[in-house]
Amino acid sequence: MLVSSFWGGPRTLAKNERIAELDGIRAIAIWMVLLFHSIFAFYDSPETLKFLPGPVLHILSLGFLGVDLFFVLSGFLITGILFDAKDRPFYFRNFYARRIRRIMPLYFTVVAIWACLYRRFWQYFLLSSVFAANLAMPLHIPIPHGPGVLWSLAVEEHFYLLWPIAVLLLNRRAFLILSITIFLGCPAVRAVFAARGMDRVLVHDLSWFRFDGLAAGAILAMWARSRVCTKKISLVIAGFLLFAFAFIEFIGPRFGHTASSALNFSRTYLIFAAFFVLAFAYRGTPWTQFLRNRFMRFSATLSYCLYLIHLSIGDGCTYLIRHQNLITMSPTGLLWLRAAVMIGVSFVVAALSWKYFERPILMPLSGSPQNRESRQAAFA
Secondary structure, eight states: OHHHHHSOOBOOOOTTOOOHHHHHHHHHHHHHHHHHHHHHTTOOOGGGGTTSOHHHHHHHHTGGGHHHHHHHHHHHHHHHHHHHTTTSSSHHHHHHHHHHHHHHHHHHHHHHHHHHHSGGGHHHHHHHTTTOGGGTTTTTOOOOTGGGGHHHHHHHHHHHHHHHHHHHHSOHHHHHHHHHHHHHHHHHHHHHHHHTTOOHHHHHHSHHHHHHHHHHHHHHHHHHTSTTOBHHHHHHHHHHHHHHHHHHHHHGGGGHHHHHHHHHHHHHHHHHHHHHHHHHHTTTSGGGGGGGSHHHHHHHHHHHHHHHHHHHHHHHHHHHHHHSOOOOOOHHHHHHHHHHHHHHHHHHHHHHHIIIIIHHHHGGGTTOHHHHHHGGGSOO
Protein backbone atom coordinates (compact mmCIF):
# COMPACT_ATOMS: atom_id res chain seq x y z
CA MET A 1 0.00 0.00 0.00
CA LEU A 2 2.84 2.39 0.84
CA VAL A 3 4.55 1.69 -2.49
CA SER A 4 1.26 2.23 -4.33
CA SER A 5 0.70 5.56 -2.61
CA PHE A 6 4.24 6.62 -3.46
CA TRP A 7 4.10 5.84 -7.19
CA GLY A 8 0.40 6.50 -7.75
CA GLY A 9 -1.18 8.41 -10.58
CA PRO A 10 -1.98 12.09 -11.05
CA ARG A 11 -3.66 14.09 -8.31
CA THR A 12 -4.65 17.33 -10.02
CA LEU A 13 -6.49 19.60 -7.63
CA ALA A 14 -10.28 19.64 -7.96
CA LYS A 15 -12.24 22.85 -7.53
CA ASN A 16 -12.94 23.69 -3.89
CA GLU A 17 -11.06 20.58 -2.69
CA ARG A 18 -10.04 20.98 0.93
CA ILE A 19 -6.47 19.86 1.54
CA ALA A 20 -5.99 18.61 5.08
CA GLU A 21 -2.21 18.72 4.77
CA LEU A 22 -2.32 22.50 4.51
CA ASP A 23 -3.44 22.62 8.13
CA GLY A 24 -0.28 20.75 9.03
CA ILE A 25 1.87 23.18 7.05
CA ARG A 26 0.17 26.10 8.78
CA ALA A 27 0.75 24.44 12.15
CA ILE A 28 4.46 24.04 11.38
CA ALA A 29 4.63 27.74 10.45
CA ILE A 30 2.99 28.97 13.65
CA TRP A 31 5.08 26.70 15.86
CA MET A 32 8.25 27.92 14.16
CA VAL A 33 7.28 31.49 15.06
CA LEU A 34 6.14 30.63 18.60
CA LEU A 35 9.33 28.77 19.50
CA PHE A 36 11.56 31.41 17.91
CA HIS A 37 9.93 34.29 19.76
CA SER A 38 9.74 32.45 23.07
CA ILE A 39 13.52 31.96 23.03
CA PHE A 40 15.04 34.82 21.05
CA ALA A 41 12.62 37.77 21.18
CA PHE A 42 13.37 39.11 24.65
CA TYR A 43 17.09 39.93 24.58
CA ASP A 44 18.24 37.50 27.26
CA SER A 45 21.94 37.25 28.02
CA PRO A 46 23.89 34.72 25.89
CA GLU A 47 24.54 32.58 28.98
CA THR A 48 20.79 31.97 29.28
CA LEU A 49 20.78 29.75 26.20
CA LYS A 50 23.86 27.68 26.99
CA PHE A 51 21.71 24.78 28.13
CA LEU A 52 20.61 24.18 24.52
CA PRO A 53 22.88 22.11 22.23
CA GLY A 54 24.34 24.11 19.34
CA PRO A 55 22.43 22.31 16.54
CA VAL A 56 19.11 22.68 18.40
CA LEU A 57 19.79 26.37 19.01
CA HIS A 58 20.56 26.87 15.32
CA ILE A 59 17.36 25.14 14.21
CA LEU A 60 15.26 27.18 16.63
CA SER A 61 16.97 30.38 15.47
CA LEU A 62 15.49 29.79 12.00
CA GLY A 63 11.96 29.91 13.39
CA PHE A 64 11.41 33.45 12.11
CA LEU A 65 11.15 31.87 8.65
CA GLY A 66 7.74 30.54 9.67
CA VAL A 67 6.36 33.86 8.40
CA ASP A 68 7.79 33.05 4.97
CA LEU A 69 6.07 29.67 5.07
CA PHE A 70 2.83 31.56 5.78
CA PHE A 71 3.50 33.71 2.70
CA VAL A 72 3.90 30.67 0.43
CA LEU A 73 0.77 29.10 1.90
CA SER A 74 -1.29 32.27 1.43
CA GLY A 75 -0.08 32.70 -2.13
CA PHE A 76 -1.15 29.15 -2.93
CA LEU A 77 -4.57 29.39 -1.30
CA ILE A 78 -5.55 32.87 -2.40
CA THR A 79 -4.49 32.26 -6.00
CA GLY A 80 -6.44 29.01 -6.07
CA ILE A 81 -9.58 30.58 -4.63
CA LEU A 82 -9.42 33.44 -7.12
CA PHE A 83 -8.91 31.20 -10.15
CA ASP A 84 -11.69 28.84 -9.07
CA ALA A 85 -14.06 31.81 -8.68
CA LYS A 86 -12.93 33.71 -11.77
CA ASP A 87 -15.98 32.84 -13.87
CA ARG A 88 -18.52 33.30 -11.09
CA PRO A 89 -20.62 36.42 -10.55
CA PHE A 90 -19.65 38.99 -7.88
CA TYR A 91 -15.99 37.98 -8.11
CA PHE A 92 -14.58 40.92 -6.14
CA ARG A 93 -17.46 41.21 -3.69
CA ASN A 94 -17.36 37.55 -2.67
CA PHE A 95 -13.60 37.51 -2.26
CA TYR A 96 -13.32 40.66 -0.19
CA ALA A 97 -16.40 39.83 1.90
CA ARG A 98 -14.75 36.60 3.00
CA ARG A 99 -11.40 38.25 3.62
CA ILE A 100 -13.06 40.98 5.70
CA ARG A 101 -15.00 38.47 7.81
CA ARG A 102 -11.93 36.36 8.47
CA ILE A 103 -9.31 39.02 9.12
CA MET A 104 -10.73 42.35 10.21
CA PRO A 105 -12.89 41.64 13.31
CA LEU A 106 -10.07 40.01 15.26
CA TYR A 107 -7.43 42.34 13.81
CA PHE A 108 -9.16 45.56 14.87
CA THR A 109 -10.17 44.13 18.24
CA VAL A 110 -6.56 43.27 19.02
CA VAL A 111 -5.29 46.62 17.72
CA ALA A 112 -7.81 48.46 19.94
CA ILE A 113 -6.66 46.49 23.01
CA TRP A 114 -3.03 47.16 22.15
CA ALA A 115 -3.73 50.88 21.81
CA CYS A 116 -4.85 50.87 25.46
CA LEU A 117 -1.86 48.87 26.69
CA TYR A 118 0.94 50.40 24.59
CA ARG A 119 -0.14 54.01 25.02
CA ARG A 120 2.98 55.73 23.73
CA PHE A 121 2.64 54.17 20.27
CA TRP A 122 -0.59 55.74 19.00
CA GLN A 123 1.03 56.66 15.66
CA TYR A 124 1.90 53.02 15.00
CA PHE A 125 -1.65 51.88 15.73
CA LEU A 126 -3.05 54.64 13.54
CA LEU A 127 -0.85 53.37 10.72
CA SER A 128 -1.87 49.78 11.50
CA SER A 129 -5.55 50.71 11.20
CA VAL A 130 -5.00 51.07 7.44
CA PHE A 131 -2.81 47.93 7.24
CA ALA A 132 0.40 49.91 6.80
CA ALA A 133 2.36 48.77 9.85
CA ASN A 134 5.37 47.86 7.69
CA LEU A 135 5.74 51.54 6.72
CA ALA A 136 6.42 52.59 10.31
CA MET A 137 10.20 52.44 10.07
CA PRO A 138 10.63 54.54 6.88
CA LEU A 139 8.22 57.06 8.42
CA HIS A 140 10.31 57.09 11.63
CA ILE A 141 7.38 55.95 13.74
CA PRO A 142 8.31 53.96 16.89
CA ILE A 143 7.29 50.29 16.80
CA PRO A 144 6.11 48.51 19.98
CA HIS A 145 7.61 45.08 20.57
CA GLY A 146 4.59 42.74 20.65
CA PRO A 147 2.42 44.52 18.06
CA GLY A 148 5.42 44.62 15.73
CA VAL A 149 4.14 41.35 14.23
CA LEU A 150 1.66 43.40 12.18
CA TRP A 151 4.26 44.06 9.48
CA SER A 152 3.52 40.68 7.88
CA LEU A 153 -0.24 41.28 7.95
CA ALA A 154 0.43 44.48 6.02
CA VAL A 155 2.34 42.55 3.35
CA GLU A 156 -0.55 40.13 3.00
CA GLU A 157 -3.21 42.82 2.82
CA HIS A 158 -1.32 44.63 0.07
CA PHE A 159 -1.18 41.32 -1.77
CA TYR A 160 -4.95 40.89 -1.36
CA LEU A 161 -5.51 44.31 -2.94
CA LEU A 162 -3.45 43.60 -6.05
CA TRP A 163 -3.74 39.89 -6.73
CA PRO A 164 -7.50 39.62 -7.56
CA ILE A 165 -7.02 42.18 -10.34
CA ALA A 166 -4.09 40.22 -11.82
CA VAL A 167 -6.04 36.94 -11.74
CA LEU A 168 -9.09 38.52 -13.39
CA LEU A 169 -7.24 40.31 -16.19
CA LEU A 170 -4.66 37.69 -17.16
CA ASN A 171 -4.99 34.25 -18.68
CA ARG A 172 -3.16 31.37 -17.01
CA ARG A 173 -0.04 31.63 -19.15
CA ALA A 174 0.33 35.38 -18.65
CA PHE A 175 -0.37 35.02 -14.94
CA LEU A 176 2.28 32.32 -14.59
CA ILE A 177 4.80 34.56 -16.37
CA LEU A 178 3.91 37.42 -14.01
CA SER A 179 4.34 35.19 -10.94
CA ILE A 180 7.73 33.89 -12.13
CA THR A 181 8.83 37.45 -12.92
CA ILE A 182 7.93 38.57 -9.38
CA PHE A 183 9.66 35.55 -7.84
CA LEU A 184 12.86 36.24 -9.77
CA GLY A 185 12.60 40.03 -9.65
CA CYS A 186 12.17 40.57 -5.91
CA PRO A 187 15.63 39.29 -4.94
CA ALA A 188 17.14 41.48 -7.68
CA VAL A 189 15.32 44.52 -6.27
CA ARG A 190 16.43 43.60 -2.74
CA ALA A 191 20.03 43.38 -3.94
CA VAL A 192 19.89 46.78 -5.66
CA PHE A 193 18.48 48.58 -2.64
CA ALA A 194 20.72 46.76 -0.17
CA ALA A 195 23.76 47.73 -2.28
CA ARG A 196 22.64 51.36 -2.06
CA GLY A 197 22.71 51.17 1.70
CA MET A 198 19.04 50.63 2.57
CA ASP A 199 18.50 49.40 6.11
CA ARG A 200 18.34 45.59 6.32
CA VAL A 201 15.07 45.74 8.27
CA LEU A 202 13.40 47.78 5.52
CA VAL A 203 14.44 45.22 2.93
CA HIS A 204 12.89 42.63 5.23
CA ASP A 205 9.59 44.41 5.95
CA LEU A 206 8.42 46.40 2.93
CA SER A 207 5.81 44.68 0.78
CA TRP A 208 7.44 45.14 -2.61
CA PHE A 209 10.54 43.33 -1.33
CA ARG A 210 8.54 40.36 -0.02
CA PHE A 211 6.02 39.46 -2.71
CA ASP A 212 8.27 36.67 -4.02
CA GLY A 213 7.07 34.32 -1.28
CA LEU A 214 3.45 34.91 -2.25
CA ALA A 215 4.39 34.56 -5.92
CA ALA A 216 6.01 31.20 -5.12
CA GLY A 217 2.70 30.06 -3.66
CA ALA A 218 0.89 31.32 -6.77
CA ILE A 219 3.20 29.30 -9.03
CA LEU A 220 2.48 26.22 -6.92
CA ALA A 221 -1.27 26.88 -7.26
CA MET A 222 -0.89 26.91 -11.05
CA TRP A 223 1.07 23.68 -10.95
CA ALA A 224 -1.58 22.05 -8.73
CA ARG A 225 -4.21 22.81 -11.40
CA SER A 226 -2.12 21.61 -14.34
CA ARG A 227 -1.71 18.32 -16.18
CA VAL A 228 1.81 17.86 -14.82
CA CYS A 229 0.59 17.59 -11.24
CA THR A 230 1.56 13.95 -10.71
CA LYS A 231 3.42 12.18 -7.97
CA LYS A 232 6.33 11.21 -10.19
CA ILE A 233 6.76 14.70 -11.59
CA SER A 234 6.52 16.14 -8.09
CA LEU A 235 9.67 14.19 -7.18
CA VAL A 236 11.47 15.75 -10.14
CA ILE A 237 10.24 19.24 -9.21
CA ALA A 238 11.21 18.81 -5.56
CA GLY A 239 14.63 17.55 -6.59
CA PHE A 240 15.13 20.55 -8.88
CA LEU A 241 14.09 22.96 -6.11
CA LEU A 242 16.52 21.36 -3.66
CA PHE A 243 19.28 21.52 -6.25
CA ALA A 244 18.52 25.23 -6.81
CA PHE A 245 18.71 25.75 -3.04
CA ALA A 246 22.09 24.03 -2.85
CA PHE A 247 23.34 26.05 -5.83
CA ILE A 248 22.36 29.36 -4.21
CA GLU A 249 23.81 28.22 -0.90
CA PHE A 250 27.11 27.50 -2.65
CA ILE A 251 27.46 30.49 -4.98
CA GLY A 252 25.68 33.16 -2.89
CA PRO A 253 28.65 34.04 -0.64
CA ARG A 254 30.94 34.24 -3.68
CA PHE A 255 29.03 37.30 -4.93
CA GLY A 256 29.39 39.22 -1.69
CA HIS A 257 27.26 39.96 1.32
CA THR A 258 24.68 42.03 -0.59
CA ALA A 259 23.84 39.30 -3.10
CA SER A 260 23.88 36.65 -0.40
CA SER A 261 21.44 38.66 1.75
CA ALA A 262 19.16 39.30 -1.22
CA LEU A 263 18.95 35.55 -1.91
CA ASN A 264 18.31 34.52 1.71
CA PHE A 265 14.54 34.60 1.31
CA SER A 266 14.70 33.03 -2.16
CA ARG A 267 16.53 29.96 -0.94
CA THR A 268 14.06 29.64 1.92
CA TYR A 269 11.16 29.68 -0.53
CA LEU A 270 12.84 26.94 -2.55
CA ILE A 271 13.03 24.66 0.50
CA PHE A 272 9.43 25.41 1.47
CA ALA A 273 8.23 24.91 -2.10
CA ALA A 274 9.92 21.51 -2.30
CA PHE A 275 8.25 20.44 0.93
CA PHE A 276 4.96 21.89 -0.27
CA VAL A 277 5.12 20.03 -3.61
CA LEU A 278 5.69 16.70 -1.91
CA ALA A 279 3.04 17.28 0.77
CA PHE A 280 0.52 18.29 -1.88
CA ALA A 281 1.28 15.50 -4.32
CA TYR A 282 1.12 12.85 -1.60
CA ARG A 283 -1.90 14.26 0.20
CA GLY A 284 -4.20 11.67 1.69
CA THR A 285 -1.44 9.03 1.84
CA PRO A 286 0.46 7.57 4.82
CA TRP A 287 3.45 9.72 3.81
CA THR A 288 1.66 12.91 4.90
CA GLN A 289 -0.32 11.51 7.80
CA PHE A 290 1.71 13.53 10.34
CA LEU A 291 0.32 16.72 8.75
CA ARG A 292 -3.26 15.63 9.33
CA ASN A 293 -3.30 14.75 13.03
CA ARG A 294 -5.53 16.50 15.57
CA PHE A 295 -2.79 18.54 17.17
CA MET A 296 -1.80 20.00 13.80
CA ARG A 297 -5.41 20.81 12.95
CA PHE A 298 -5.94 22.41 16.36
CA SER A 299 -2.79 24.55 16.03
CA ALA A 300 -3.77 25.57 12.51
CA THR A 301 -7.29 26.57 13.55
CA LEU A 302 -5.95 28.90 16.24
CA SER A 303 -2.91 30.13 14.34
CA TYR A 304 -4.25 33.54 13.26
CA CYS A 305 -5.03 34.64 16.81
CA LEU A 306 -1.88 32.94 18.12
CA TYR A 307 0.25 34.92 15.71
CA LEU A 308 -1.34 38.23 16.65
CA ILE A 309 -1.23 37.90 20.44
CA HIS A 310 1.66 35.64 21.46
CA LEU A 311 4.45 38.22 21.51
CA SER A 312 2.35 40.74 23.45
CA ILE A 313 1.53 38.10 26.04
CA GLY A 314 5.27 37.50 26.30
CA ASP A 315 5.70 41.25 26.84
CA GLY A 316 3.17 41.14 29.67
CA CYS A 317 4.86 38.19 31.30
CA THR A 318 8.26 39.86 31.07
CA TYR A 319 6.89 43.08 32.57
CA LEU A 320 5.44 41.25 35.57
CA ILE A 321 8.62 39.30 36.18
CA ARG A 322 11.08 42.18 35.78
CA HIS A 323 9.16 45.18 37.10
CA GLN A 324 6.93 43.72 39.76
CA ASN A 325 9.55 41.41 41.27
CA LEU A 326 7.01 38.60 41.49
CA ILE A 327 9.47 35.76 40.95
CA THR A 328 13.14 35.26 41.73
CA MET A 329 14.65 32.61 39.47
CA SER A 330 17.77 31.95 37.43
CA PRO A 331 17.87 33.47 33.92
CA THR A 332 17.34 30.04 32.37
CA GLY A 333 14.42 29.33 34.69
CA LEU A 334 12.84 32.66 33.77
CA LEU A 335 13.21 31.82 30.09
CA TRP A 336 11.39 28.51 30.58
CA LEU A 337 8.70 30.21 32.65
CA ARG A 338 8.15 32.97 30.13
CA ALA A 339 8.01 30.53 27.22
CA ALA A 340 5.51 28.29 29.03
CA VAL A 341 3.29 31.21 30.04
CA MET A 342 3.48 32.88 26.63
CA ILE A 343 2.57 29.75 24.68
CA GLY A 344 0.06 28.39 27.21
CA VAL A 345 -1.86 31.63 27.73
CA SER A 346 -1.79 32.33 23.98
CA PHE A 347 -3.44 28.98 23.26
CA VAL A 348 -6.11 29.55 25.91
CA VAL A 349 -6.95 33.03 24.61
CA ALA A 350 -6.88 31.86 20.98
CA ALA A 351 -9.18 28.91 21.74
CA LEU A 352 -11.68 31.21 23.45
CA SER A 353 -11.44 33.70 20.61
CA TRP A 354 -12.10 31.00 18.01
CA LYS A 355 -15.07 29.53 19.85
CA TYR A 356 -16.83 32.71 20.95
CA PHE A 357 -15.66 35.36 18.47
CA GLU A 358 -14.05 34.24 15.20
CA ARG A 359 -16.10 31.12 14.45
CA PRO A 360 -19.53 32.74 15.03
CA ILE A 361 -18.58 35.46 12.55
CA LEU A 362 -17.69 32.83 9.94
CA MET A 363 -20.71 30.58 10.60
CA PRO A 364 -23.13 32.27 8.15
CA LEU A 365 -20.78 31.23 5.33
CA SER A 366 -19.93 27.77 6.62
CA GLY A 367 -22.25 25.94 4.24
CA SER A 368 -20.61 27.33 1.13
CA PRO A 369 -18.09 25.06 -0.61
CA GLN A 370 -16.10 28.14 -1.53
CA ASN A 371 -15.93 29.16 2.10
CA ARG A 372 -14.65 25.76 3.20
CA GLU A 373 -11.56 26.40 1.13
CA SER A 374 -11.33 30.10 1.90
CA ARG A 375 -11.22 29.38 5.65
CA GLN A 376 -7.90 27.66 4.96
CA ALA A 377 -6.69 30.86 3.37
CA ALA A 378 -6.56 33.07 6.42
CA PHE A 379 -3.03 34.35 6.99
CA ALA A 380 -2.65 32.55 10.25
